Structure formats: C-alpha cells, structure tokens
Amino acid sequence: MRTRHRLLSALVVLGVVASACGGDDDDTTSTDTPPATEAPTDSGETPTTSPTTSPAIEGASITIALGSEPTSLDPHIVDDGGERAINDNIYETLLARTPDGELIPSLATDLPTLIDDTTWEFTLREGVTFHDGTPFNADAVVATVERMIGLIAAEGTDNAGFYDTLTGATAIDEHTVQITTSGPDGVLPARMYWLKIVTPADAAKDDLSSAPNGTGPYAFVERETGVAIELAAYAGYWGDAPSIADVTYRFVTEGGTRLAGLKSGQYDLITNLPPNDVAQAPQAAAIQGQENPIIILDADDGITADVNVRKALNLALDKQAIADVVYAGYAVPVDGQLLSPSILGHNDDINAYPYDPEQAKQLLEEAGVAGETITLVGESSGRWLNDRELVEAIASYWTEAGLNVDLQTPEFGAYLDVLFDRSNRADAIFVSSSNDLLDPSRQLNTYYSLSGVGSSNSNAELQQLVADGQSSLDADERATIYQEAVQIAYDEAYFAFLVSNQDLYGLSERMEWTPRVDSKLLVKEMSVNG
Amino acid sequence: MGRYIGRRLIQGLVVIFGVTVFVFVVTRLIGDPVKFMLPLSATPEQREARRDAMGLNDPLVQQFGRFLRDLVQGDLGESSYVRGTPALEVVFDYLPRTLQLVAVGMLLAIVLSIPLGVIASRKPGGTTDRVLTTLSLIGLSMPQFFLGYVLMIAFTVRLRWFETGPGGFMNLVLPSICLALPAVGRLAVVVRSAMIDELNSQYVKVAKAKGLTRRRILGVHALRNAGIPYVTLLGWEVIRAIAGYTVVVESVFNWPGLGFMASTAVKNQDFYLIQAIVFVVAVMVVLINIAVDIAYKLLDPRVKLS
Numbered sequence: 013m014r015t016r017h018r019l020l021s022a023l024v025v026l027g028v029v030a031s032a033c034g035g036d037d038d039d040t041t042s043t044d045t046p047p048a049t050e051a052p053t054d055s056g057e058t059p060t061t062s063p064t065t066s067p068a069i070e071g072a073s074i075t076i077a078l079g080s081e082p083t084s085l086d087p088h089i090v091d092d093g094g095e096r097a098i099n100d101n102i103y104e105t106l107l108a109r110t111p112d113g114e115l116i117p118s119l120a121t122d123l124p125t126l127i128d129d130t131t132w133e134f135t136l137r138e139g140v141t142f143h144d145g146t147p148f149n150a151d152a153v154v155a156t157v158e159r160m161i162g163l164i165a166a167e168g169t170d171n172a173g174f175y176d177t178l179t180g181a182t183a184i185d186e187h188t189v190q191i192t193t194s195g196p197d198g199v200l201p202a203r204m205y206w207l208k209i210v211t212p213a214d215a216a217k218d219d220l221s222s223a224p225n226g227t228g229p230y231a232f233v234e235r236e237t238g239v240a241i242e243l244a245a246y247a248g249y250w251g252d253a254p255s256i257a258d259v260t261y262r263f264v265t266e267g268g269t270r271l272a273g274l275k276s277g278q279y280d281l282i283t284n285l286p287p288n289d290v291a292q293a294p295q296a297a298a299i300q301g302q303e304n305p306i307i308i309l310d311a312d313d314g315i316t317a318d319v320n321v322r323k324a325l326n327l328a329l330d331k332q333a334i335a336d337v338v339y340a341g342y343a344v345p346v347d348g349q350l351l352s353p354s355i356l357g358h359n360d361d362i363n364a365y366p367y368d369p370e371q372a373k374q375l376l377e378e379a380g381v382a383g384e385t386i387t388l389v390g391e392s393s394g395r396w397l398n399d400r401e402l403v404e405a406i407a408s409y410w411t412e413a414g415l416n417v418d419l420q421t422p423e424f425g426a427y428l429d430v431l432f433d434r435s436n437r438a439d440a441i442f443v444s445s446s447n448d449l450l451d452p453s454r455q456l457n458t459y460y461s462l463s464g465v466g467s468s469n470s471n472a473e474l475q476q477l478v479a480d481g482q483s484s485l486d487a488d489e490r491a492t493i494y495q496e497a498v499q500i501a502y503d504e505a506y507f508a509f510l511v512s513n514q515d516l517y518g519l520s521e522r523m524e525w526t527p528r529v530d531s532k533l534l535v536k537e538m539s540v541n542g
Numbered sequence: 543m544g545r546y547i548g549r550r551l552i553q554g555l556v557v558i559f560g561v562t563v564f565v566f567v568v569t570r571l572i573g574d575p576v577k578f579m580l581p582l583s584a585t586p587e588q589r590e591a592r593r594d595a596m597g598l599n600d601p602l603v604q605q606f607g608r609f610l611r612d613l614v615q616g617d618l619g620e621s622s623y624v625r626g627t628p629a630l631e632v633v634f635d636y637l638p639r640t641l642q643l644v645a646v647g648m649l650l651a652i653v654l655s656i657p658l659g660v661i662a663s664r665k666p667g668g669t670t671d672r673v674l675t676t677l678s679l680i681g682l683s684m685p686q687f688f689l690g691y692v693l694m695i696a697f698t699v700r701l702r703w704f705e706t707g708p709g710g711f712m713n714l715v716l717p718s719i720c721l722a723l724p725a726v727g728r729l730a731v732v733v734r735s736a737m738i739d740e741l742n743s744q745y746v747k748v749a750k751a752k753g754l755t756r757r758r759i760l761g762v763h764a765l766r767n768a769g770i771p772y773v774t775l776l777g778w779e780v781i782r783a784i785a786g787y788t789v790v791v792e793s794v795f796n797w798p799g800l801g802f803m804a805s806t807a808v809k810n811q812d813f814y815l816i817q818a819i820v821f822v823v824a825v826m827v828v829l830i831n832i833a834v835d836i837a838y839k840l841l842d843p844r845v846k847l848s
Contacts, residue, residue: 083623170584173584173585173588221626237635263796263798264796265796269707269794273705277702424809428578432577443582454583463586463587
C-alpha cells in the first residue's frame with residue numbers, strides 16, 4: 013500500500029506541475045487585452061517594456077501569424093524577415109517607399125541632395141520623438157550610421173552588404189545631417205530606406221533586442237519568447253494616427269497550422285499562403301512582389317557554355333504553363349530579366365523567350381549536345397514556394413527538348429554548398445532571387461558579377477556596367493546603364509528566366525489591407541471593419 | 543540505495559560527456575552555421591570573415607579546447623540562430639513547454655492505458671479484448687503528423703473548441719492527446735499481457751481460493767506485479783516523447799517547445815544550440831533511467847539495486 017501511495021503522489025505532483033504551467037499561460041493570454049492604458053506616471057516603473065504614451069489609442073486589436081519568430085529584435089544585427097516584419101512598425105528610416113515602391117521622404121523631409129560625389133545631405137523632420145521620449149535629430153542619425161559602421165568593422169552584423177559603402181555622418185545642425193560614402197554611391201538613398209534610426213543612447217549598446225525603441229507608429233509592449241510579441245500604437249507618433257491600436261504577432265512555422273488558425277479566427281493575417289489554399293482562406297491578397305525564381309546557367313563551362321544551348325533551355329520552357337500549374341495561376345511569366353517592373357533599370361523592351369520546343373530541339377541538335385546530360389540542382393526543404401515542383405517541371409521540359417536531365421534536390425544546407433561553389437559550377441542551379449532595397453545594384457552584383465554567389469559568367473563588360481550603375485549618381489543615367497546590363501544578360505541567356513510568383517497573404521473576414529511590392533507588413537496601413 | 547544512485551549519477555556524467563563530445567565533433571565536421579546566418583547575397587569574402595570572427599576556421603583541436611574550457615564553466619556558447627543569446631538560455635526558455643506537454647501527455651497515457659489493458663485482459667480473445675487490441679494497434683501505428691492534422695481539422699477548424707499554439711491549458715489538450723495516443727496503444731498492450739500472465743499464476747489462484755475479492759486481487763496483487771514491465775516501457779515512452787516525438791507534435795500544433803527548437807537548430811546548423819539541447823536532453827534521459835530503477839525497487843522490494 014505504501015508504494016502505491018508514493019506512485020500516486022508522484023502522479024499528483026506531475027499533475028500539479030502541469031496545471032501550474034498551464035496557469036502561467038492563462039496569465040499571459042490575459043495580456044492580450046489592449047495595454048498602455050496606464051497613466052504616464054505609472055510608466056516610470058517599467059520604462060523599457062512599456063511605451064511612455066499617455067492615452068491609449070482607440071482602435072482594434074489584430075493578430076498576425078508570421079512564419080518564424082524574429083531571431084533578434086535589434087534592428088541592425090540580423091537579416092531576418094521575422095525581425096523586419098515587426099521592427100518595420102517600431103522603427104523608421106530617413107526615406108520610405110510608397111506601396112508601389114516609389115522612394116519618398118519619411119524621417120527626412122525630402123529626398124537627399126548631393127553636396128559632392130560622396131556626400132549626401134538630408135533635412136530631418138522636426139517634432140519627432142522616440143517612444144522613450146528622446147527627440148529625433150541629427151545626433152540620432154549620426155549615432156545610427158556610426159553604430160552600423162562599427163558593427164560591420166567588428167563583424168557584428170549580417171547586413172554588411174547593405175551598408176558597406178558608408179564611411180560616416182556629420183550633424184550640420186539640429187535637423188540637417190550629411191552622410192558620406194567611400195565612393196560615388198547611387199544606391200545611398202535606397203540604403204537609407206533600409207537603415208532604421210535608433211537613439212544615440214541605444215546606438216552605444218551592443219544588443220537592442222530586449223527593448224526596441226524607435227520613432228514608428230507602434231511601440232514595443234512585451235515579448236514572451238517563443239510565443240508572442242505585442243505592440244501598441246504610439247500616441248506621440250508624428251504621422252497620422254493608425255486605426256489599429258494593438259497588434260500581437262504569433263509565430264507559426266507550419267503552413268497548414270497557419271491556415272487552420274486563420275480559418276478558426278485566431279489570426280487576422282497570415283504570410284506565405286500557399287496558392288492552392290487561396291480558396292480556403294476567408295480572404296486572400298496577392299501582389300507581384302520581388303520573388304523571381306531563376307535557373308543559373310553556367311556560361312563558362314560544360315554544355316551550357318554555348319549561348320545557343322542556353323537560349324534553347326529558355327525556349328524549351330512553357331512559362332505560362334508553369335505559372336498556371338506550379339503556382340495555381342498566382343505567378344506571371346517574367347519578361348526576360350532579373351529586375352521586376354517596380355525597380356529602376358527594368359527594361360520595358362525585353363520580352364520573355366517564347367515557348368518554342370521545336371526551335372529548342374533544333375538549337376540543341378545544332379550545338380551537338382542532344383542526348384547529353386545536364387545537371388540541374390534544386391533543393392528539397394521547401395525553402396521557396398513550390399520550388400521542388402518547379403525544378404521537376406523544368407527537368408521534364410528539358411527532357412522533352414532532348415537532354416538527359418540529372419535532377420538533384422538535396423536538403424537546403426547541401427544545396428547552399430552547391431550554390432556557393434563558385435569554382436566548380438553545376439550546369440544549372442535553381443535559386444529564387446529577391447530584392448530588398450528595391451534597387452538593382454545588389455541584385456545584379458549577386459547574379460551577374462564575377463564575385464557574386466549567384467553568377468555563372470565572366471563577362472567583363474557586364475560587370476563594368478553593374479559597377480557603373482552603382483557609382484552613377486544620376487537616377488536616369490543609372491536606369492540607362494542597368495537597362496543595357498539586363499539586355500546583355502538577356503541576349504546571353506545567363507539564366508533560364510521563369511515566372512515571378514506573387515506574394516500571397518491570407519486575411520480574416522474583417523481585415524482590410526492591400527499588400528505592398530516590398531512585402532513590408534505595415535500595420536499603420538491596415539484596418540478592420542466591424 | 544544512496545550509493546547506488548551516486549554510482550549511477552557518475553556513470554550518467556560519463557555518458558553525458560561522451561554524447562556532448564560526439565555532437566561537438568559531428569557538427570564541426572559536417573556543418574557551417576555561417577551559411578544560414580548571412581543573407582544569400584553575401585559574398586564569399588563576407589562569409590569567410592564571419593567564420594574567422596567566430597573561430598570556425600581555427601584547427602578543430604583548438605576549437606575543442608575552447609569548448610571544454612567553456613563547458614566546465616557551464617557555458618555552451620551563444621546560439622547562432624537566436625542571435626546573441628546563450629544557447630542554454632534558449633533551451634531553458636523552451637524546455638518548460640515541452641515538459642508541460644510531456645507531463646500531461648504521459649499522464650493521459652497512464653490514465654488511459656491501465657484501465658484499457660486491465661479490461662482487455664479479463665477475457666483474452668473475447669470481443670472487448672479484440673476491439674481494444676485493434677484500437678491500440680491503430681493508436682500506435684498512426685503517424686503523429688497525420689493524427690495531429692486530423693485532430694486539428696476536426697477540433698480547431700470545424701468545431702473551434704481549441705486554439706493551436708501556446709496559450710491556456712485548453713491549448714494543451716490536442717497536442718497531449720496526439721503525443722499520448724501511440725503510447726497508450728503500446729502501454730495498454732503491455733498491461734494486458736502482463737495481467738494475463740499474472741491472472742494465470744499460482745498466487746492468484748490461491749488468492750481466489752482464499753476468497754479475496756476480485757478487486758483486491760486485481761488492484762493490489764496482480765497490477766503491482768505487472769508494474770515492472772509497465773514502468774520499464776513507461777520510462778522508455780517518456781524518453782522517446784522528450785527526445786523525439788515532441789519534434790513532430792510541437793511543429794504541427796505550433797507548440798514552441800524544445801522539440802520545435804531542436805528542429806530549428808538542426809535546420810540552421812546552429813552548433814551551439816544543438817549542443818545545448820543534446821546536453822540537456824542527455825541529462826534528462828539519465829535522470830529518467832535512474833527514476834525507473836528506483837520505481838522497480840518500490841514496486842518489488844526483492845529487486846536489488848546494484
């Protein structure tokens with residue numbers, strides 16, 4: 013009997029532990045109610061976790077399900093979509109973009125003016141404050157730029173590629189600041205659409221993850237690791253007051269689980285809605301974003317070294333059928349270039365290679381490669397939407413054209429090894445090219461320049477054009493240079509151009525929101541009905 | 543018994559150390575966290591610079607020395623995925639939710655499997671027995687992600703009884719059922735066969751002859767003797783739940799526990815986090831095994847712990 017008692021009491025203990033843990037979680041769900049209702053006098057006790065807003069903003073509360081939890085909430089350290097989805101609402105940048113991608117002023121009052129080839133001057137907006145009350149001024153911009161330069165030097169940021177031309181910043185007066193670059197840098201305005209401004213005090217800290225503090229329309233309220241992050245509208249925001257008062261982010265990795273939560277009313281917005289699930293979502297929103305899957309063809313070596321073979325590989329693909337079948341119609345054939353229409357340098361005169369399987373066959377035969385083996389490498393982890401189905405479709409088209417396709421789809425890590433192996437190029441590598449800054453420079457550097465991980469050519473002329481495009485300070489001149497560059501890349505068929513798949517979002521019945529070409533989730537642009 | 547536990551703990555330390563070293567070597571030989579840290583567009587030079595800064599280009603022996611030095615100070619390094627956070631801290635952030643899930647799931651498995659097994663053993667081969675045995679087989683052979691989605695579609699999407707993801711105790715119901723069902727099947731089968739053996743044994747016949755009530759024979763004598771194989775399997779189920787099944791269940795139900803974190807760490811080749819997770823799980827496995835041994839002793843005082 014004694015032993016049985018012990019077993020029983022052990023079970024009871026287990027039960028208590030479980031229910032105690034459950035109780036904890038009950039407490040946290042109760043924090044879903046709108047916060048920031050404390051009077052300003054109360055805010056002194058937890059200055060780092062609650063905004064110093066006075067009255068609560070009237071408005072709805074929404075829940076957004078992201079595909080992954082931010083790996084950090086510091087706005088400068090990681091390159092992470094989850095981090096951006098949240099910090100884009102907390103922090104602001106000197107410049108912003110319209111939903112269509114046009115560069116507009118934000119914390120600056122106008123687009124910058126050139127002082128000399130390497131100095132840009134920004135006039136700053138007055139009357140802007142950070143959530144902790146610190147005024148926004150030239151000192152904050154200088155401190156932010158210097159923090160980024162320091163992080164790059166100390167190998168403390170993943171974002172060196174965005175900012176490696178910055179050399180410093182100087183405050184001219186309270187609301188005027190000059191930013192300098194190592195050489196003429198036409199990309200600088202676009203970089204300032206990306207660099208989030210922090211306070212001078214925060215700029216001195218190593219990691220800002222625990223207490224985000226920006227000038228944006230939403231202030232950080234609290235975070236429960238692994239579970240949720242909550243933001244509330246900042247009453248002191250300089251712009252129009254948003255209609256959503258409170259937003260909670262949840263992190264849901266599995267697409268099926270995200271959709272189930274949307275359908276059950278748990279979430280108001282989910283990202284990466286699979287095309288085949290659109291009909292199941294209460295509402296779906298789609299936009300032609302920046303996602304551009306391509307097949308990199310090795311122009312230096314192997315059977316793909318022949319430009320006619322590369323052209324044949326393009327002609328062999330039925331782009332429209334791929335858009336319709338692989339992406340359920342939520343994609344459009346790409347017009348033969350890397351840059352999407354919303355980006356400077358997009359060449360309107362280029363059209364997609366037509367689908368012409370007969371000519372493809374003929375070109376391959378003339379090149380003497382019919383029946384030969386071509387290696388096509390994709391990946392199998394589902395890193396990009398339906399990427400495996402995509403490479404399988406391509407493999408079957410190329411097989412039809414008369415090649416023996418060796419299709420390899422290793423898991424993502426092993427795939428990266430193939431992609432990064434610049435010295436021993438596979439014939440054809442799938443990758444999905446994207447463009448964060450909405451500026452052509454980095455994308456073309458990555459995919460056309462010798463040193464770029466995604467390039468498979470050694471065309472000096474093209475490389476020069478890409479370099480010139482970056483250093484040109486005149487937008488029209490840059491556009492002309494890049495148009496010429498993408499024309500060469502098209503003529504040389506360095507890639508098999510495919511389709512551009514749309515960004516798809518699932519929305520609850522009550523949500524009203526139009527997605528943006530830069531795929532930013534700005535809560536101030538969202539509203540709910542009822 | 544104290545000396546025995548002391549010895550087992552020392553053996554456990556050796557196992558934990560061995561496992562940790564093994565994981566160190568394997569991750570270093572086959573992985574590269576930098577691949578996953580920097581954006582796809584980073585240049586080869588930028589990747590190399592990061593590897594240098596992280597000490598990943600140092601000779602393996604030198605890296606191992608540093609690892610041991612930090613380990614004895616209780617430092618398992620900083621996670622490369624959850625940036626800037628000590629790996630152990632990440633583990634302890636996510637572990638409680640896994641323990642909660644495993645505790646509720648296993649409790650459920652115990653509460654269901656014992657009566658099911660006992661009922662099935664009353665008339666071996668009878669209709670009840672056959673129905674229960676078939677159900678057990680279905681339970682233990684159902685893939686957990688499939689079971690998970692079926693439960694979710696029925697109870698979350700259609701009926702809207704439960705939410706997924708972390709939240710109140712109610713949110714634990716579906717994932718614990720999903721975690722428990724296969725275990726219920728296996729455990730019930732063990733209870734059934736052990737009970738059949740016991741009920742056919744000499745002492746039960748004597749007890750019956752003595753006129754003891756059926757409840758007393760079943761509840762006190764037979765069940766207690768059936769306890770040894772049961773506890774053995776239960777320990778194994780708990781270990782498998784902590785070190786395996788929660789990976790699937792937590793992903794499907796968006797339950798941010800250690801299993802979910804483990805798959806994230808592996809996907810991102812986060813050496814430090816993988817090491818910390820393996821270390822903590824190894825500690826738990828050693829402790830569970832010791833607990834099982836102690837349970838033997840409690841169930842049957844004749845068992846010598848040596």
